Amino acid sequence: MIIEMKGIEKAFSGNKVLKGVDFSLEAGEIHALMGENGAGKSTMIKILTGIYERDAGDIHVHGAAVHYKHPKEAEDAGIAVIHQELNILPELTIAENLFLGNEQTSRFGWLKTKEMNERAKTALEKLGLNMPVTRKAGTLSVGQQQIIEIAKALETKAKVIIMDEPTAALTGREIDTLFETIRGLQEEGVSFIYISHRMEEIFELCQRITVLRDGTYIGTERVKDLTFDDVVKMMVGREIGERFPSNKAVPGKVKMEVKGFKKEGVFEDISFDVKEGEILGIAGLMGAGRSEVVEAIFGYRKEDSGTLLLDGKEVNISSPKDAIDQGLGFISEDRKSKGLVVDFTIAANLELTNLSSISSYGWISAKKQTELYETLVEKLGVRTSGPKQSAKSLSGGNQQKVVIAKWLTMEPRVLILDEPTRGVDVGAKKEIYNIMVELAQSGVAIVMISSELPEVIGMSSRVAVMHEGRLASILDKSELSEEKIMHFATGGDKHVSK
Template identity: 65%
Template sequence: MIEMYGITKSFSANKVLNGVNFTVEPGEIHALMGENGAGKSTLMKILSGIYKRDAGQIKVKSNDVTYTHPDEAEEDGIVVIHQELNILPELTVQENLFLGKELTYKFGWMNTKAMEQETKKQLSQLGLDVAPHTLAKDLSVGKQQILEIAKALMTKAEVIIMDEPTAALTDREIDTLFAVIQRLKKQGVSFVYISHRMEEIFAICDRITVLRDGVSIGTRFIKQTTFDEIVSMMVGRELGNRYPDRTHQAKEVKLKIENLSLTGLFNDISFEVRSGEILGVSGLMGAGRSEVVETIFGYRKKTAGNVILDGKIVDINHPSDAIKRSIGFISEDRKSKGLIVDFSVGDNLNLANLKALSRNGWMNDKKSTELYEEMQQALNIKVTGEHQLAKSLSGGNQQKVVLGKWLGTRPDVLILDEPTRGVDVGSKKEIYTIMCDLAKQGVAIIMVSSELPEIIGMSDRVAVMSEGQLMTILNRDNLTEETIMHYATGGDKHVKK
């Protein structure tokens, strides 16, 4: 179906791809893996006509092709679902699905009834229960991702390229998506599946190709390889245990949340976080996890309850109030709340730390450069220099910039909402190590995550939420996926702060 040989691509002096080979068979689910910056997205952008290759050959259904626009690739049955959503928020679900493909009557009038019926059919197949006339901006990130998938499936695609398709989905939504993929596979549709979630790769894919530093390291049948082999191919070394050992002891209570409520989203939330502790927050999508931590940080305004820091009630009505009290926050949506993508890496690192980096309103360039160099080295950010635009980085390196921005403030409390979403396995290990080092230094950490292995591997305790309620707080010695899911799906409420 797809044959790519000797693909080479450079941006200025930076060679991103160097002789990459990649093939996809009809009716195959082929995983494409590699660390952030390995060249996965660039390879797929070349295939789909977004970038022009410098050298190499591409065949689609045995025909030599050189696409100059994604529309040409789509005409040949190749559709891309990008990691960054391509939804128009002010349009309805139905309008997003049929944008540029409107159904019309004979004389050009739009057939809104037929489009509404087709919208319901497409959404039903993906288990998305929303009205066709719902504004896209009113959907959760996970539901917007499902909408993107529905758009691709409506094109009669023969090859669907999925770049981190499940990053914002619940377990139930992932199961629905996998069922749709398997059904389409039986009909002969091929998939290129880009994901950093190793468990997903082994659950659904047939073959896997690994890229490292722009070179294709090798291709394996899933049934004939192992997690450790794939990791070694990706990073060029053994990573050891996925999660660092947690041996130090938490100290005094640093942050106490008391009866926190926000009408319509969550109610009567109470818990404590100690210095040196990592408190995981788990629950299904819509449980209120992100809303709680956003309220603590001042993105949202509480309707009741108290935030107590070092034993004193504090008023946090805006993120600036939280920053003044040495609270940092890495948001779930790095593009809208974590980065200014048209700013440079250096400027983004400065954003939360302007007071310390300036004097009398003037930026100290020397201090700014020192902060960039410290964070670039500490986080291993793959960047050409501090003036490179953030939007030109891979998703994982963008996440490292967001993390560096807050580490530069030297926080006493650090809130991380999905800190490793879209991040490769090597970078995940680096972020986990940094989190543990911060905890050893006495930082109190709250980590919201949808990945249960991550929650179990990194947390000292886990607060489990369901439908806006805190159901229980589990100690490390009784953490299992089954126990967490019992409470996340509405099991008996049993809370110890």
């Protein structure tokens, strides 16, 4: 074993978050670490890498007992972490990012820029990335930045790489490239701890899986011996039934219609409608213009031309406030910068879109404030210690539930969800799917952007597929398949069929 953790325990303010957790990693293994949001995965990794001090338990690396006090000690021992939010400095070059904190200098302290550029070029070529290393890192795609982070880890001589939700913002092609890179390094003896909520990836890439639940070690199994339902049951402690709930709502009249939306250089000729009780999926590769279109609808950005109709009447939306006044709700893909004020309490976040219902003459009613919190927390099953808990202390799944909760009491006519389950565990996903179906059955028209094709197919009544800023096709439920969506998303048959 390269790494062996036994009986790891950790508590914060008397709250036990890890209760005797075990974990082991073999040489040249890709090992999935899974569990619902808040299960203790991040805490365990932070203990392994010296960010947190463990309360009890033993850690052995290469057979020797270790007790890292700082992440640099773990890095020096060959353990590197690539976080979900990449540590790329956009204004530095690729080479400068690659050697950040590990700069090569002469004995006089001068940077060996030429040597670092040459080493960076060699490192990237090895990982299949051929581009000038003097290029600014901020100009790269997220997938390319991910490869830079791997190269950076390898420059520190890492033999263990921990990856947290590495594909959350990647396109299908970038995921394929990343997997090829991981497998190539695996053949060279590099081991990976792979944290992801995307079940398909686990079955495609990993050899073993360890599951945590509520800070408790549930077990370690060979992936080949498990089914999707087996893993779900280990994670949530119960069977959750069908992966996607059935939407029995019969689509009614057109609720929102988009006609000829155009933004120069971003998207053009975008026309579609969504009916009450319908979930319209929007699919496409990263950069296809999906988020930009819905942001224009909601007033985050201004389209150059086009018409928006709600219930058959033309409306002019030039700001998010206009959109809210017209009964539109919007759940952004970036919940931390656009969905939540992370330093606010849960109660304060819920109030942001509901001030008119809980206040009068500029004064907030404490009673209505409490009722709002209790109603929404109960309805969505948010795991929280109370209304005064800060949003940033919640797990990803519970943060997303708070974002969704903000919009429910305003009873939107149209709800736009951009990547609603990104970074959310399988149990929380099912809860979010149920909420979407309940809203649809109550007559709300829903527009959902998702990069997960099983989610798009499982939840949508129809799917609009985008390619390079244009609508490539609008597919009915009976036509939906991953192959067909990808056909249009990659430029096949560049026309719209309704």
